Amino acid sequence: MPPAAADLLAWYDRHRRVLPWRALPGEKADPYRVWASEIMLQQTTIAAVKPYFERFMARFPTVEALAAAPSEAVMTAWAGLGYYSRARNLHACAQAVVAEHGGRFPETEEGLRRLPGIGAYTAGAVAAIAFDRPAAAVDGNVERVMTRLFAIEALMPAAKSLVRERVLSLLPPERPGDFAQALMDLGATICTPRNPACGLCPWRGPCLARAEGTQESFPRKAAKKTGTTRHGGAFVLLRADGAVLLRTRPGKGLLGGMAEVPTSEWRAGYDPDPASGDAPVTAPWRRLPVPVRHVFTHFPLELTIFVARAPASVLPPDGMRFTPVRRLREEPLPSLMLKVLEAGLEALTPEPRG
Ligand code: SF4
Structure with a gap:
C-alpha cells in the first residue's frame, strides 16, 4: 500500500x-x-x-x-x-x-x-x-x-x-x-x-x-569534512567612562555588517601579538588564559582575548567607535562577540572587596 x-x-x-x-x-x-x-x-x-x-x-x-x-x-x-x-x-x-x-x-x-x-x-x-x-x-x-x-x-x-x-x-x-x-x-x-x-x-x-x-x-550522507581550526586575537579595550572599543565588519562575507571588538587576522596556527600590529591601539594589553571558541559552518575558531583599560580621553582610531557598555545591546553583536565581550569585561571588572 x-x-x-x-x-x-x-x-x-x-x-x-x-x-x-x-x-x-x-x-x-x-x-x-x-x-x-x-x-x-x-x-x-x-x-x-x-x-x-x-x-x-x-x-x-x-x-x-x-x-x-x-x-x-x-x-x-x-x-x-x-x-x-x-x-x-x-x-x-x-x-x-x-x-x-x-x-x-x-x-x-x-x-x-x-x-x-x-x-x-x-x-x-x-x-x-x-x-x-x-x-x-x-x-x-x-x-x-x-x-x-x-x-x-x-x-x-x-x-x-x-x-x-x-x-x-x-x-x-x-x-x-x-x-x-x-x-x-x-x-x-x-x-x-x-x-x-x-x-x-x-x-x-x-x-x-x-x-x-x-x-x-537515512538519509544517507557522505562523510563530513570539518575545517581546520583558525586562531586569532580579540581586543577588549574599556575606557574609564565605561565605553568599549568596537568597529563594524565589512558588509560582505562572514558576519558581514555586524559589530565586533577589533580582532587580528584569523588563520590556522596564528599567534596574535599586540606588540606587532594586531592591537588597534597601544595599551597595556593583558592576555587572558582561556580563549573563546566558536564553530562556524566551515571552520572552528579560537580567539585569544586581550584586555586593557584606557583613559576617558582616548579617541577611537579611524573607522572605530566607543560604545557605552550599557548600550551594547543596541549594537548588532553576533554571539561570538557576545562571548568575547562577556569574558573580556568580566576580566576587567574589579573584584569586590570583602
Ligand atoms: S521512519 Fe519515519 S516515516 Fe518511517 S515509519 Fe518511522 S516515523 Fe514514519
Whole structure:
C-alpha cells in the first residue's frame, strides 16, 4: 500500500503544532510572517527562533516597515541568530517586494525565487503555506521522512532531487499548504533523527525503512569534512567612562555588517601579538588564559582575548567607535562577540572587596 497524503493530513488535523507564524485553522496565512519565519528557521531551531520572531514582528510589523528600516536596526534585531547574510537578504528582499511588487509577495515559486535570499526551499514553503500552491518545500525534516519512507539510497545532497520528486508525487490537489506543514511537523516531532516514534506515524504501514529496521541510517550522507581550526586575537579595550572599543565588519562575507571588538587576522596556527600590529591601539594589553571558541559552518575558531583599560580621553582610531557598555545591546553583536565581550569585561571588572 503506497503512502497517501490523506493519512498524513488526518494526522496533521489532530496534531498540528501551534507556532507564532502559523495561521489558525480556517484563517489565511500572512505571507510576510510565513516568509520571515522561514528565513529565520534556516539552520536555526524553532525554540531559538520563537522569541526572535515575536520581537522582530513587534518591531517590523509589515513588509513596508521592514523595508523602510535602517540596516543597522535590522542587524541589531537579528543579532544572536547567526548566519547574518540571511538578515541582509531579508532586508533586501523586503525592499524588493515593496519597490517591485507594491508590498505584495509573488504567489508562485518562480516569482518568489527571483527575490533576494529566496532559494528553492523557501520559495516552495511560502508558495505552499502562504498561497496554498501545489509546491514542494523540502527541508531537512522532509528529507529525512522521504528518504526513510522510500528507502532512498542515494547520498545527500545529491538525493535532494529524488526527494523532491517523491514529495511532488504525493502532493494532494487539496490543502497543499497543510500538506507541506504536515510533512515538516512529522519530521520534527515523529520521524526524528534518533529513535523515530514509528508506532505513532501515519505512514508506518508503507514505510520501507521501518520494514527493514534501518530508519536511523537515512538519509544517507557522505562523510563530513570539518575545517581546520583558525586562531586569532580579540581586543577588549574599556575606557574609564565605561565605553568599549568596537568597529563594524565589512558588509560582505562572514558576519558581514555586524559589530565586533577589533580582532587580528584569523588563520590556522596564528599567534596574535599586540606588540606587532594586531592591537588597534597601544595599551597595556593583558592576555587572558582561556580563549573563546566558536564553530562556524566551515571552520572552528579560537580567539585569544586581550584586555586593557584606557583613559576617558582616548579617541577611537579611524573607522572605530566607543560604545557605552550599557548600550551594547543596541549594537548588532553576533554571539561570538557576545562571548568575547562577556569574558573580556568580566576580566576587567574589579573584584569586590570583602
Ligand atoms: S515509519 Fe518511522 S521512519 Fe518511517 S516515516 Fe514514519 S516515523 Fe519515519
